[in-house]
Amino acid sequence: MKKFKELRIREVPSSVLGAARKETFAALEADLGRVESLGMFSFSVFAEYFEMVLLALRRQHPSEAPVTDEKAFLTQEARHSAACHVVNETALGSGAYRHDPCLGRIPNLVDTSLLRMDAAAEELAFVAAAIEASFGVQSVLVMENAGDPRWMKHPGTYYIFLYHMAEEAEHSQVSWAMYEQNFGAIDTGGPRFLAVLDAYGRSAARLMVRLGEQLGCPITLADALDTWMHVTNVGRTHALNRDFDRFTTARQDCVRQWDDTWEPMYRRACES
Ligand SMILES: [Fe+2]
Ligand SMILES: [Fe+2]
16 A cells, blocks of 8 residues: 555534534435445444554554654544544434443444454554555545435535545555554465455444444344445455555545545535
8 A cells, every 4th residue: 555645634624513413314314225324324433443443552552663644644543533423422322332441432332353452463453454454445435426415415424424534545554554664564465464354344244233223223234244345345356466556546536536526515515
């Protein structure tokens, strides 16, 4: 994975946060259908937790050779967690959280076994790099649909979703570089990397099912896996071809589209 620009810390405007707080999951489900709305929401809930893992990981194991963008990366991630929290808490309520001694506030429904904080630093850094790489793939796929008029009807929620995706596209090489500087090259076609991509997709699908139950709109695990396997399979294809670098141009386009086209459009929709 390659860097293509300096990381930019984007503010989420207060009008966006205000709009997101007024939007309901029931309305989202009515417009997008149960499976698609839960797919987006499961990413938001997983990400709120995962950003806390990334911050804790750097606190527990400060890198001996920090990568250049480390500070900006961590600032972006802390803000993602806070922005996702607005969307997630609005739908789930404050009772849907617990305090984890290592991570701080995390959603109850996430499965923490994918990233056990008592695992070795190398293992945690590897899993984090692979999941961030998967986020980079997902960002490109998601931004292709940013003009969907159904998304525009929920501008606060989708502003936060797309802003986050743009920054993930922008920084998904940082965890990768951090791993490679400290522990050596990642073999994307090897079984270890592919296993993490697969485990992340399955974990997100199970979270999607649990969120459906919690919100009173149950779905089957098969439908949830179908949603996540699409992202996993695109990532897997590029991993096996060892051409993740091809995503550099696509990631760059994704960020440019957000900044030039979609951000002003979604912001205006939140203000109106
Ligand atoms: Fe993030
Ligand atoms: Fe990230």
